Amino acid sequence: MAETDDSKGFCVRLLEEAKLGVTLGRLEVLSVLRDADAPLVITEIHHRVLNRGVSFSLASVYNSVAKLQAAGVVDGRVFDGHKKVYALAGTMCQNRLTCVQCGRTELVDDPEIASVHQKAASRLGFTLDNYTLSMSGVCQHCRSKSRLRK
Numbered sequence: 001m002a003e004t005d006d007s008k009g010f011c012v013r014l015l016e017e018a019k020l021g022v023t024l025g026r027l028e029v030l031s032v033l034r035d036a037d038a039p040l041v042i043t044e045i046h047h048r049v050l051n052r053g054v055s056f057s058l059a060s061v062y063n064s065v066a067k068l069q070a071a072g073v074v075d076g077r078v079f080d081g082h083k084k085v086y087a088l089a090g091t092m093c094q095n096r097l098t099c100v101q102c103g104r105t106e107l108v109d110d111p112e113i114a115s116v117h118q119k120a121a122s123r124l125g126f127t128l129d130n131y132t133l134s135m136s137g138v139c140q141h142c143r144s145k146s147r148l149r150k
Helices: 007-018 024-035 042-051 057-070 110-121 140-149
Strands: 076-080 083-088 094-099 106-107 132-137
Touching: 007 024, 024 042, 024 076, 024 140, 042 057, 057 076, 057 106, 057 132
Parallel strands: 094 132
Antiparallel strands: 076 083, 094 106
16 A cells, blocks of 8 residues: 555654654555554564555564664554554554454444543553554354355
């Protein structure tokens, strides 16, 4: 996906607000994370930067992500107990609904769900940094296909 001027401007503003120097590597990492539909592991960020035609070592991606995370521009967390994933700050709070038959995944943007997460954290004495709610079911398309087979 070609980077638009709007995307580049957004990434430059993030770097400037965090008082970080604007480098090609940081811009590319931020652009990849901005375009991602889910948090990414470092190797996937590296792969996507390379696919954009930018020669950037894996060590440089680690370094850029570490600086971006330290500045609060990128969030990182351990996922599935062993993988560390990264996303733009404030974007890891996601509610996902996945079809168990075809794997289609939809993000569910519902302020009521966010409110429930906040209330639960508060009731238990926590400050909520991020959350992920995974729901599963069978999508309308797969239900329709199964009805046709009957």
